[in-house]
Amino acid sequence: MGELRINHDKCVVCKQCITACAFNALSVEDGHISVNSACRLCGSCVKKCPLHAIEIVEDRHVIDRDQYHDIMVIAEIDGSTIAPVSYELIGEALKLAAIRQDKVSVAVLGYQLDDMVKSLKGYGLDHIYVFDDPSLSIFRCDVFANVLYDFLSKRKDNVVLIPATLNGRSLAPSIAARFKTGLTADCTKLEMRENGDLVQIRPAFGGNIMAMILNSHARPQMATVREKVMDRAIYKNDDSGTIEKIMVEPSLLQSSVLVETVHDLPKASNISSATRIIVIGRGVPVSDHPRIHGLAKKLDATIGYTRPMVEKGIGSVLYQIGLSGRTVKADWILTLGVSGAIQFTAGMDQSSLILAINNDPNASIFNIAHHGMVADVSQWLDEWEKRYGSLQ
Ligand SMILES: Cc1cc2nc3c(=O)[nH]c(=O)nc-3n(C[C@H](O)[C@H](O)[C@H](O)COP(=O)(O)OP(=O)(O)OC[C@H]3O[C@@H](n4cnc5c(N)ncnc54)[C@H](O)[C@@H]3O)c2cc1C
Ligand code: SF4
Ligand code: SF4
Missing domain, CATH: 3.40.50.1220 (TPP-binding domain)
Structure with missing residues (x-):
């Protein structure tokens, strides 16, 4: 992203930029050209201004790609088991990781997870990070995002993969926004480049093109993937996957959502x-x-x-x-x-x-x-x- 800057020393308030703007984002306030939140940074006013008094200033901080390695999969829980989509993301992450010899780990949030997380062992994972707390027994987006952002911001993961489930679709953007990084939803294909850039491929513009999306200027690179799109990880029957319990700061577990009762709905067949x-x-x-x-x-x-x-x-x-x-x-x-x-x-x-x-x-x-x-x-x-x- 960037911002529109007006150089008031150069501007003569000729108003040509106002006419050029299709979004009514410019007006004269107190004798100066002023921009409001409707601005889409389309650049029409920049081209129109005869005095070069407007510019779009890119807000890009340069990241050092070499500092970022490894892939983190955020697992989803379905009742008392790890949801199948989690194994599919692990399978895909392991394939991507092989390109640069990255490690793949998984983070699991919930309550009374001891037995559940054991089932993630033996798939070639590096670490299985477990956040086990009564406050995480039901999904509340703000709490899960607090916990994961706190955890991920202490690491330098190159890629974070999240299931494109109902929960994952609200969790992923909440985390991405905090990192000010990009997020590609519902990827149908992922490719890893040698330089660490993740090519995120998905249908776009109503499915008329397959877009290849890169997020070269921010890390981690985040993507969601639907169930049944990637191949499930193969069980290797080895000792891989060190289980590590992570203590959660109580302040991170405070939610703005008060859950009074939870009703389990019968699962509609599909x-x-x-x-x-x-x-x-x-x-x-x-x-x-x-x-x-x-x-x-x-x-x-x-x-x-x-x-x-x-x-x-x-x-x-x-x-x-x-x-x-x-x-x-x-x-x-x-x-x-x-x-x-x-x-x-x-x-x-x-x-x-x-x-x-x-x-x-x-x-x-x-x-x-x-x-x-x-x-x-x-x-x-x-x-x-x-x-x-x-x-x-
Ligand atoms: C954002 C977006 C999301 C979409 N999501 C979906 C989605 O999730 N699922 C989906 O299906 N579509 C989706 N669509 C719509 C999609 O673009 C197509 O319009 C739709 O898939 C066409 O359905 P169809 O093949 O049944 O019908 P048609 O495109 O009308 O095709 C009918 C076919 O039947 C053949 N045919 C006709 N008569 C006979 C016959 N007697 N015997 C044998 N063949 C015959 C014709 O040759 C033709 O190829 C989406 C579109 C958009 C823009
Ligand atoms: S076109 Fe340029 S000089 Fe004219 S009002 Fe806009 S910013 Fe000022
Ligand atoms: S960049 Fe585009 S949207 Fe923003 S003020 Fe200029 S013309 Fe309007």
């Missing part, structure tokens, strides 16, 4: 954990939906939907696959009448076997399908029934 999936896309005539449900039953598969099907009220949002839905990593996934927009494929392209049926030979889904068939879905279902019996 498509995330399905291993065999048939996806109904917009190309499937509604009259064929019952046959596809019949097929799913025969193949012991779960039905997933593209977003238009959810918007039409045909499928539940919990079963929508894609960027604004759930991510799946199925053993096999069969897409029917699905075009293969990147916003959809970003949520399923890590599946082991991708099968697609579409009547358009140029449909993008064929670019990622392991096996594709150019066919009309209804005719294909007819053929199935002829060979294997009714699907109704």
